Amino acid sequence: MTTAETRRRPRTERPVTRRRYLMRRWGVLGAFLGVVALVYVVMFTSVLGVRGVEVLGNTVLTADEVRDVAAVEAGSPLVRLDTDAIAARVAALPRVRSVDVRRSFPSTVEIIVVERSAVAVAIGPDGFHLVDGDGVDYSVETAAPPGLPQVIAPDTATTRAAVAVLAAVPEPLRPQIVKVTAETVGNVRLTLTDGREVKWGGTDESGRKAAVLGPLLTRPGKTYDVATPDFPTVA
Known part of the structure; x- marks a missing residue:
């Protein structure tokens, strides 16, 4: 058989053995479980939970007054915080003209207030x-x-x-x-x-x-x- 004929012959694919098939299945399953575990840690545990609440922009109001009204629970998963609800509670303070609540990863909530003048x-x-x-x-x-x-x-x-x-x-x-x-x-x-x-x-x-x-x-x-x-x- 000539070299040219050898090149024209199709390569024979190696058969997928049961062991290799199972390894692939377990690999996909492991990756899926890893993603699920990561989502659970981020969404439902305190690993990325609130460790501190920083108040910015206040002049007459004290930071503690704002924190008390904001009522942000320590350890709450940061990604699940209802920032609109927090902002609404702070905005109820008569002296607050506007408020913006932001997540600062990995563990801080920032409350930026503009007081009335x-x-x-x-x-x-x-x-x-x-x-x-x-x-x-x-x-x-x-x-x-x-x-x-x-x-x-x-x-x-x-x-x-x-x-x-x-x-x-x-x-x-x-x-x-x-x-x-x-x-x-x-x-x-x-x-x-x-x-x-x-x-x-x-x-x-x-x-x-x-x-x-x-x-x-x-x-x-x-x-x-x-x-x-x-x-x-x-x-």
Whole structure:
């Protein structure tokens, strides 16, 4: 037989013996059981469980206050934590504006909070209520923080209108405001440190009102009306 004929002859496959077949089966089974064991360890044991809860971003709230409300059980498998539920519990704290809960492997939960910041204060029979930029009354203090204007409004809607107007006032003029009064959402008035009053009206066209207010205040008077910014008046 020539060399060429030898090359053309098909190679004979070695028969798969029962032993080799069983070895393959056991190998596949072993790999499957390994995966199952790994999933069980990660999902249902404390090997990758919570060892610590780190609180970030807090300034007035203490880390322990946040941890107590978060109620994260030590040893809970990290991958199975309901981070949305934890965030909802922390968000229930009045001082918390927003919260983000993250898993930090292998064993830490991070809770990042953004606290509310007061832009005004409302005086009540029980003390001084801090009001943030969303119009949320979130804390009662025994003394008013310095530099905050007083807001006088009968309800949540008017409070929101008052702080919205306050935010629209040009930054250089804000320190001059000592009181924001909102009888209705369309009738907001500002009282300045020297006793002058600004009739702002509603929150509509606030940009135009802010633009005309600065020049208007250079004119002598006691009452400055920018409710209709195309026709501002001084009285």
